[in-house]
Amino acid sequence: MLSNLLIENYALIDSLEVDLASGFTVITGETGAGKSILLGGLSLVLGKRADLNSLRNKDQKCIVEAYFLIKDYGLQPFFDANDLDYEETTIIRREILPSGKSRAFINDTPVKLDILSRLGDQLIDVHSQHQTMQLTENDFQFKLIDALATNKVRLSNYTNTLKSYSAVKKELNDLTEFQHNATKEQDYNTFLLTELEAAPLKEGILEELETQYEQLNNVELIKEELSKGDQLLNDDEIGVLSLMTEARSSLLKLAGFGTQYASLHERIQSVFIELDDVNTELQAFQEAVESDPGLLEEVNTKLQLLYNLQKKHGVSEISELIAIRNQLSDSLFETANVDQKIVLKTKELQELESSLEERGALLREKRNGVIPRLKKQLEADLSLLGMPSASFQISLNPTDSFKANGMDELSFLFTANKGSSYGVLKKVASGGELSRIMLVIKAILAKYEKLPTIMFDEIDTGVSGEISNRMADIMRDMSAEMQVFSITHLPQVASKGHHHFKVYKTEENEGTRTNMKKLVYDQRVIEIAQMLGGKELSDSAMAHAKELLN
Structure with a gap:
């Protein structure tokens, strides 16, 4: 869980520090107020590349520091493998120097960017339009099905056997050569x-x-x-x-x-x-x-x-x-003696091959067992999100080859309209449809595996009314299992948050600054009323805002 975020000298941010809590946190603000700047600063501690142009004051260094509570993430092996001090409250710091050089630290230990990035992937899932495209990739689709099938241990057994198989196969090829x-x-x-x-x-x-x-x-x-x-x-x-x-x-x-x-x-x-x-x-x-x-x-x-x-x-x-x-x-x-060695290695390879086939068949059996349930749940949840005719065709086709995640090829086809032909997601689903599909998939995954903190970046773009209400309910329900953030323009979503932050700009002699503050109840009423009816606060907008909050 992300518990504290400090950003200094980044883009329009002079100095910003916020304390964050568990549950569902919403972030609102006018277009151009700097919500994307906030995400950009956060991305630095997640291992993204630094840009010297992002320094507000070119003569001073930029600092982004994030505190994570990681007790429940099972990350001790990662810290041990990378010779890092494990702390239940882990501090990640990123610095961009005026020279253009960048430095990264995990619990005050200097680390390379790839280590920071790998840790970041296990701490925060920033869900953007770009990440939605993961939904169209076979690996992600397999991940979803295996989560429902509780295949984690079975998949680990398969992949470990595959490593042994690949190693013995190479040894046999070397002996033959x-x-x-x-x-x-x-x-x-x-x-x-x-x-x-x-x-x-x-x-x-x-x-x-x-x-x-x-x-x-x-x-x-x-x-x-x-x-x-x-x-x-x-x-x-x-x-x-x-x-x-x-x-x-x-x-x-x-x-x-x-x-x-x-x-x-x-x-x-x-x-x-x-x-x-x-x-x-x-x-x-x-x-x-x-x-x-x-x-x-x-x-x-x-x-x-x-x-x-x-x-x-x-x-x-x-x-x-x-x-x-x-x-x-x-x-x-x-x-x-090589002939005898070849005989022994061939026998060893055949035994591993038999083991792989057994484990691959077991994975396929468990996957096939949950596909009908997944299809039914996806279609039901999407119906509530304004896609009543959404339909999936999900099937596994056995192969003779040993792939990284089994011996199956996955067909994950979709249609949004009754009577339309099924097709692969990236060809037949619109951006808005992909966003809603991804939301319900993340909600399903949250019930089966310990996901990191997730931040939805305007996933509700293009929806309104009852659909936005349902999307907000899904995100709020997810927050019972994990920390959820949503950057939103919709009052229905903003009203469902346990915590509400507003990003805003101020103009002073020194220039424009982006700030962020946590809103109390009265401030939330005003913010949501403005999201409903604009700057001019009407009695009806205020009443509607209170109704949404209550």
Whole structure:
């Protein structure tokens, strides 16, 4: 329920704040007083696009703020899904800055316009001539029938199954496509995998083989240099080890003469041990190094194989070849098992299809059960609204396809005149007739589902007398279930409101302003009398106004 509305610096509105209540609220005012401006301001908090031209003062920002009591709307999941603070009194604020930028807030949390719009759709239903055209759309007609058939849970079960069906169908199509492509490439991929599995692929193998190749390919040079090193270390006259032995002996003799000499002896002893160890390894290498043409050829073959594989697959690292090998292995494994997967997915799809058919048939059964009652109620209510010959032909035609709301095609035909041919609503019903049809449909819906606040924007245009009385009664009856607003020019409708607001303009030095005020009983009498007889208040108009109000 809309409990409070604040509008600042919007069009002809300087500053406006009104407190609103439950029940049936009527809004009246002369043509051009600004009732459409009020709707325009309200539309901003419902997520409509902002227009910089709507700023009254171009140097100040426009603010529209609305308070909604949402306890009974079941909107907690919406707030949770959009990471918003849920408050039973929810505040929606919209700002238009002088720069042209627009900002929106839900309970002081900034939100994008699409979130605001989706929330707005669940809070207020602004019924205008444009929205009346929804009546001609199949989705809206299905919504009406499903509300009467209490199909909410059944429809949810159907749509959830349809989502699963669509997902499994896509998986099956993907598997079939994979199988088709994999079969064509299977032989080649098997060849590539066999080739890679035959190669010595492991981390660091390339560097290891390259080192081994360089050693085998330079055996003579390695032997020659090792021999030279051995000679330099072990020559009797100039060998480093012989000279080091003499030096160590000399320093040993000095070690007893002080710690500094003892330290020198320890250091040269350490160097001698390290050098002797080097000599041992050098001699071992000399004995181990041998020419092996066969091993050289083997290493070279492995290297060339790895180089060729890198070139073939366009990579520079052995790790990349390993990844390709693993990927090919996984792909061929998938190919080998895809037939079984297709069998399982096909069975799953058939089970979901059977479930959809059952649920679609149940929806159709419940819909067919309420169509006669809907037809009778629509025709009876329209007869009271001055359309005694209005008649509907409503029928469901089963289909084999799974649609978003079932397996039916809906035919919703209408004629306003006895003996005339039936046709689709948008072709055979006038704007005034569509407005009356929509009104009775909204009244029916209000009995079966929790509708948001509804605002009728001059739905009574073109009617008068007893018909306008009946339209007012319908809107007042609806207000027992929901908050109802009606912007009207008809005194019969205005008199039926629980609350009455008047929109009016004032002209001052600063310019023209639109204002809005709540009328008390005496003010309502005058307003309705003027709606009946004009500005000049006659006794008969005043008496008639009091009669309508009473």
